[in-house]
Amino acid sequence: MQTTIDQYQAVIRAAAESKTPLRIRGGGTKDFYGNPAAEQNSTLLDMTDYNGIVDYEPTELVITARAGTRLADLEVELDRHGQMLAFEPPHFGSAATLGGCVAAGLSGPRRAAAGSVRDFVLGVRLLDGKGEDLHFGGQVMKNVAGYDVSRLMAGSMGTLGVLLEVSLKVLPKPAxxxxxxxxxxxxxxxxxxxxxxxxxxxxxxxxxxxxxxxxxxxxxxxxxxxxxxxxxxxxxxxxxxxxxxxxEHTHGFFQPDKPLWRLSIKSTTPSLLLAGRQLLEWNGGLRWLSTDDGEDAEAIRAAAKEAGGHATLFRHNKSGISVFHPLPSGMMKIHRALKEKFDPSGILNPGRLYSEI
The missing domain is CATH 3.30.70 (Alpha-Beta Plaits)
Known part of the structure; x- marks a missing residue:
């Protein structure tokens, strides 16, 4: 597998030198999510060849696997030992990978009770925008002095680094x-x-x-x-x-031909008076909104902000607006500083999370 890493490093260094954007991709089941990746004048970095479980000790409730490992294969192995990924990640297709799961940062129905994907990330191995092989965290919960960089990768959409390996805390399946x-x-x-x-x-x-x-x-x-x-x-x-x-969004509510918004708000918020149909999860803290094309994005985001949260255009973005809720200037400054530190040439999935990074 070191040969594969060497190849990835060579691609990253060549891209950094030529300022060529890299499209980091696993199984591609979440290509619809986030701002569109730049395809013209870019290079695809396919992570599916770097796969397999590196270390798994069921008695320690920790598993380490390569980023290209299929989620389905990972869950089969955990199930053999009566264990599970407690944050219940969506796959959105059989080719879904561990790296894509962490990069997207999405959690399923059990999230309100068990925690998010970020809560279960113990350590990561990644390549930064200069091709350097970096390790953060470890395989136990209390192993971090200073910033917990490993969990920073959850939800970063591949803009900060190319995930190679991830260590996750797992839990026993309920009786x-x-x-x-x-x-x-x-x-x-x-x-x-x-x-x-x-x-x-x-x-x-x-x-x-x-x-x-x-x-x-x-x-x-x-x-x-x-x-x-x-x-x-x-x-x-x-x-x-x-x-x-x-x-997996195969429920009848989720219509692929309609825009789908994901509103993360205070769970006690009363019914949101927005046009379209809604489905509630996480005790009311997650509200899916299925709308018609042309619905007012500003009104939807204003309602989410008023409810103490934010709104993401999860699927079917034809309007060209930013998928993720706009950040305050101070928060965007932090994001830019992180991007500059991990990816000084700005080649890793540029614009996938925010157009500014």
């Missing part, structure tokens, strides 16, 4: 899981989700759509059965299929 379904309106669902989130209940995921609230319970059987009696509702058959459809 049992069951999903309850109950009819109610959105206001009642928001109230219930936040009420239950403040109690010692084994709630691992919530979803509200089309007048139905879905609540997943996970954990030891006595705790799950007791919560099931306490919360009521009907037991959902094939609940694994349902949650996979929410995670």
């Amino acid at each position: 049992i899981e069951t999903t309850l379904c109950m009819a109610m309106d959105e206001a009642a669902a928001i109230e219930k989700m936040n009420q239950w989130a403040g109690k010692p209940l084994p709630v691992s995921a919530t979803c509200f759509a089309d007048g139905q609230l879905f609540v997943r319970l996970s954990g030891a059987e006595p705790a799950v059965r007791a919560a099931q009696v306490k919360l009521g509702g009907e037991t959902l058959v094939d609940d694994m299929v349902f949650w996979r459809s929410v995670r």
Whole structure:
């Protein structure tokens, strides 16, 4: 595998010298996400050849794998030992890779209960914009003195470095899981989700759509059965299929021909009066908005800001606006400084996160 790294380094150094943009790509299942990559006068850096599990000790709950490793293969190996990626990352296709998962920084239905992908990153190995081979973090939780650079890579969209290897904390799979379904309106669902989130209940995921609230319970059987009696509702058959459809956006709500917004806001925010259909996750902290073309992006972002959060045009960006919520000038200054430090020639996925970097 060192030969592969040598090849990557040679490509990066040549690109830096000629100021040629690099399009860093794994399985390509998240090409739709983020600002469009520059394809003209750019070079593709395919990471899928650098794959495989480097180290996995189930008793330590830590796995280290190469960036090109398919998420599906990683999860099969974890499942053999009764373990899982607790942040439940979306794949959006069978070719999804570990590097793409971390670079995109996306988490699935379990995020509100377990944490985000950033919370589980323990260490990374990467190539910076000069082709230097760098290591950050390690394989234990308390191993950082100073800035936790490894977690900085989560959600950076490949603009700060080319991920080579990632060490992740994993968790045991719950003994049992069951999903309850109950009819109610959105206001009642928001109230219930936040009420239950403040109690010692084994709630691992919530979803509200089309007048139905879905609540997943996970954990030891006595705790799950007791919560099931306490919360009521009907037991959902094939609940694994349902949650996979929410995670992978194959649920009927997610229409690929319509713009899809992702609003991350305070979970207690009342119903947002925005045009289009909405699906709520994370106890109301994540609100998906499916709209028609031409909807006012400024109004959507103003509503998200008013609710203490931000809005991302997650899919179907035909308007040419910035996908990610604009940053305050002070925050953008920090982003630019980080970009300059890790990628002084500005060749790594330029503009993929923000046009300024």
